[in-house]
Amino acid sequence: MEQYIKGKRTVFITTKNTDYIRNDQEIKLLQASAAEVKVIGSLSSSYFQRLLKIFREILFTDFRKYDTVFIGFAPQAVLPFFHFKFKNNVIIEDFFISFFDTLCCDRKKFKENSLMGKLLKRLDRRTLQLGDVVVCDTKAHGRYFAEDLGCDPGKLRVLYLAADDSIYYSRPEIHKNPDDPVQVLYFGSILPLQGVDVIMQAVALLKDRRDIHFEIIGPLPEKYRVDSGNVTYHSWLTQNDLAEHIAASDLCLAGHFCGDIEKAKRTIPGKAYIYEAMKKPMILGENDANRERYTEGESIRFVKMGDPEALADCIVRSCEDIRTKGVFAK
Numbered sequence: 001m002e003q004y005i006k007g008k009r010t011v012f013i014t015t016k017n018t019d020y021i022r023n024d025q026e027i028k029l030l031q032a033s034a035a036e037v038k039v040i041g042s043l044s045s046s047y048f049q050r051l052l053k054i055f056r057e058i059l060f061t062d063f064r065k066y067d068t069v070f071i072g073f074a075p076q077a078v079l080p081f082f083h084f085k086f087k088n089n090v091i092i093e094d095f096f097i098s099f100f101d102t103l104c105c106d107r108k109k110f111k112e113n114s115l116m117g118k119l120l121k122r123l124d125r126r127t128l129q130l131g132d133v134v135v136c137d138t139k140a141h142g143r144y145f146a147e148d149l150g151c152d153p154g155k156l157r158v159l160y161l162a163a164d165d166s167i168y169y170s171r172p173e174i175h176k177n178p179d180d181p182v183q184v185l186y187f188g189s190i191l192p193l194q195g196v197d198v199i200m201q202a203v204a205l206l207k208d209r210r211d212i213h214f215e216i217i218g219p220l221p222e223k224y225r226v227d228s229g230n231v232t233y234h235s236w237l238t239q240n241d242l243a244e245h246i247a248a249s250d251l252c253l254a255g256h257f258c259g260d261i262e263k264a265k266r267t268i269p270g271k272a273y274i275y276e277a278m279k280k281p282m283i284l285g286e287n288d289a290n291r292e293r294y295t296e297g298e299s300i301r302f303v304k305m306g307d308p309e310a311l312a313d314c315i316v317r318s319c320e321d322i323r324t325k326g327v328f329a330k
Contacts, residue, residue, distance in 0.1 A: 001133050001157045002033065004068050004090045010034040011063065011089075014041045014072035015054060021270060022096060023072050025162045030070060038066070051077070058082050063089055070094075076127045083130050093131040094159075095145060098124050106193050106263045124149050135159050140266040140289040160293060161270055163277040167239050170279040171247040181210060181230065182319040185249035187217035187242060187271060193264035195257030195285070200224045201308035202315060203231060212319050215245060246274065250322050251315070252282040259306015268293060281328060283314055298327035 010030055014023045018041035030037045040057045042050040058078070063069065068090045071078050075093035079086075100120040103109045110116040128134060128151040135157050136142040142158060145151040188194045196218075203214050207228035217234045225233065237245060246252065254272040256264035265287040272290070275282040281298075284290045285305040294300050303314040321328045 001092065001135070001159075004092060004133065005030060005070075006033045007035050008067040009036040009065065010068040010070055011038045011040060011061065011066050012070045012072060013054065013058065013078055014039075014074075015047075015050060015077045016073035017041070017043050017045070017050070019043060020073065021164060022094065022161060024164060026070065026072055026094065026159075029159075034068075036066075041072075054078075055082075058085060061085075068092060071131075072096075074099075075131070076123050079130050080123060080126050090133070091131050092133040092135065093127065094135040095128060095131075095151075096135075096137060098145070098149060100124050100149075101144070101263055106191075106261050108192075121149070128152075128155075131155060133157055137161055138266060138268055138289040139292055140287075144262075144266055161268065161273050163274040164239075165277055167243050168246070168274045168277045169243075170277075174248055178323075181213040182251060182322055183213055183215060183249045184251045184253065184315060184319065185215045185217070185246060186253040187237075187246075188255075188269075190218050190220055193256050193258045193261045193267075194269070195255055195259070195264065195305065196220065196224055198257040198259070198306060198308050198311060199253060199255075200226055202312040203228070205308065205312040206315065207231070209316075211323075212315070215249065217242065217245065243278070246278050246280060249280065251318050252280045253315075254282045254284045256285045256287075257303075257305055257311060259304075264305065265289065281318065281322060283311070283318060301328055 012027055012030055016023060040054055042053045044050045063085050066089060069086045070092040072094050073096055076099050079093060103120060104112045104117045128149055134151055134155045139158055142156040146153045186199055190196050204226045206212055207226055210230060214231045217237055219235055252275045254275055255269045258264040266289050268289050283301050283303055284294060286302040296302055301314060301318055304310045318328060
């Protein structure tokens, strides 16, 4: 991929807000290597307004002045419709998500064999066909794109996600009283593949443990909440506040923990990169994607996905190790 970026005049296009973690990572990558970087994107909170601005700018940009077009989040919304504008450019696309997989298999908005399901799969396939280089977030995800969506395996390049190290970095250790409960933190946007139901069932199993305190950060529906004195809920926090809460925690839950959504097994949760950057012990779901990057050791422990009893047991063992040894026992 570097041969198409280094010293090249490059346009970066994204339909998601430009400060999104993946966009920020890729813009910085381009700025460090390309001769020139033009960003076509928006910070608007309205997806419709973002698309209008982006589409208008694409139409009025002379792409003959550039060597490479790098399409970030959701190339499906750009590449099939504006390919005629990029006919003289090398096209790099970040196929971060499959529309078909996300909307039909993960969130189940449409049936896989419905007309919309078939259209979404066709859109995915066409988008993959049009790119010269296809960036994916894990090898496991790339295999899915090749085997199920027809992507040429020779096009695939893996770029693992990275946390924003200006916000998420290791802080000095906070002194705690030995009698204080072990602080266990989870944050997320509560998507189905994250397995929040599994997490909260594990929390319910441990609701009488006063030596463990849970902090759950995110828009958690009332139906999942456990009424217990050892759980604190936050609907959401700013990134800087989130970083401070992570710094104060002893153990972090990364996931993914859902056991029946295949996408959960092919992706590494973004929060894992944040916990890693902040040097926090974490529990990961046992799957091929997580195993690509992480190895069980003093700060990493794997647990069977979709199993709240196994997660509860892993949390207890991990907390006992942290309390007595400071690290996970091998």
